[in-house]
Structures are given as C-alpha cells and as structure tokens.
Amino acid sequence: MDVLTLVLGAISILIPTLAVVLLLAIDLGISERHHSHHDTYLVAHSLIVTLVFSMVFMGALGLLLGWLCMVGAFSARATTVFAFFDSFLVTTFICWLLIRRYRVVTYEDRLEVVPFVGRKVTIPYQTISLMVWVPSMSVRNGRNVRVFVGYRRRAVLWAGIDVEQILIRIDRFDILMDNAG
Numbered sequence: 624m625d626v627l628t629l630v631l632g633a634i635s636i637l638i639p640t641l642a643v644v645l646l647l648a649i650d651l652g653i654s655e656r657h658h659s660h661h662d663t664y665l666v667a668h669s670l671i672v673t674l675v676f677s678m679v680f681m682g683a684l685g686l687l688l689g690w691l692c693m694v695g696a697f698s699a700r701a702t703t704v705f706a707f708f709d710s711f712l713v714t715t716f717i718c719w720l721l722i723r724r725y726r727v728v729t730y731e732d733r734l735e736v737v738p739f740v741g742r743k744v745t746i747p748y749q750t751i752s753l754m755v756w757v758p759s760m761s762v763r764n765g766r767n768v769r770v771f772v773g774y775r776r777r778a779v780l781w782a783g784i785d786v787e788q789i790l791i792r793i794d795r796f797d798i799l800m801d802n803a804g
Contacts, residue, residue, distance in 0.1 A: 631705030638712040639682035664727040664784040674719040729792040736778040
C-alpha cells in the first residue's frame with residue numbers, strides 16, 4: 624500500500640468525521656427563529672443533516688470498497704476508488720459549508736442577507752426598488768426572489784428558506800414582479 628492510498632483513505636475518514644463534529648458542535652436546530660425585534664431564516668435543518676449523513680455513508684462505502692480492492696476482491700486500484708469517493712466528499716463538504724452559511728434576518732426596517740459566498744448585505748426596506756420572482760435551479764418547483772436597489776441586484780432570497788414569510792415581513796408587494804422566463 625502506497626502513501627497516496629493511505630492519504631486518500633484518511634480523507635475518507637476525516638471529512639465525514641469533521642462534518643459530524645461541526646454539526647454537533649454548531650447545531651442550530653431550527654430553520655426559523657422569531658425574536659421580539661427580528662426573525663432569522665436558515666436553510667432547513669433536515670437538509671443540513673441529510674448532507675452530513677450522505678458524507679458519512681459515502682465515506683464508509685468508499686473505505687469498504689477501497690479495502691476490498693486492496694485485498695484483491697476487485698481488480699480496480701484502491702487509489703482510484705478512494706479518489707472517486709473523496710472527490711464526492713470534498714465537493715459535498717464544501718457545498719454543506721456554503722449552505723450552512725446562508726441566512727436571512729428581517730428587522731422592522733431592514734433586511735440582512737448572508738449569501739453563500741461573499742459579505743453580509745444590509746438592505747433598508749424603503750431603498751428596495753424591485754423584487755423579482757425567478758425560477759430556482761436548485762429547489763424543485765421553487766422560486767427565488769432577486770432584490771434590487773436602484774438597478775443593481777443586492778441579494779437573492781433563496782427558495783430553500785421560507786421566502787413567502789420574508790416577503791410578508793418586508794411588506795413591499797407593490798414592487799414584487801413575476802419573471803415567467
């Protein structure tokens with residue numbers, strides 16, 4: 624067994640373990656939190672847990688199949704099998720981190736969006752010039768809402784959270800448009 628196979632095998636153990644530890648250590652529990660002066664909307668906890676479960680399952684399956692290749696049960700190289708499963712694990716872990724980061728907080732007078740990538744955006748409700756429904760590519764039968772200030776898109780309310788509840792809090796239905804295509 625070479626060093627590369629050992630490293631790839633270790634990755635199959637480390638990434639799922641790290642995801643489980645982070646899930647347990649930073650468990651937020653619910654996707655909506657209502658407070659007296661603001662509401663916080665997060666991605667559904669079930670999606671977060673499902674992604675971690677898939678990483679644990681694929682890590683274990685990769686270890687099993689890699690071991691079977693090392694003992695000669697299959698003719699494939701263990702390094703190739705580990706590389707395949709590790710690519711899934713790395714990709715899923717990065718997606719999981721980005722999805723966990725997304726959050727929308729609504730206050731009486733403003734909206735704060737922490738996007739998947741980038742800095743937090745604060746938008747006072749009175750500065751919103753347009754909100755447009757657009758089809759979501761990631762949520763089946765879902766629609767995102769693009770929020771514009773002037774002619775510039777400032778945020779996207781992702782269909783993976785309770786967009787309708789956020790729109791009720793913003794209360795600017797006069798500028799909400801439907802984009803059919």
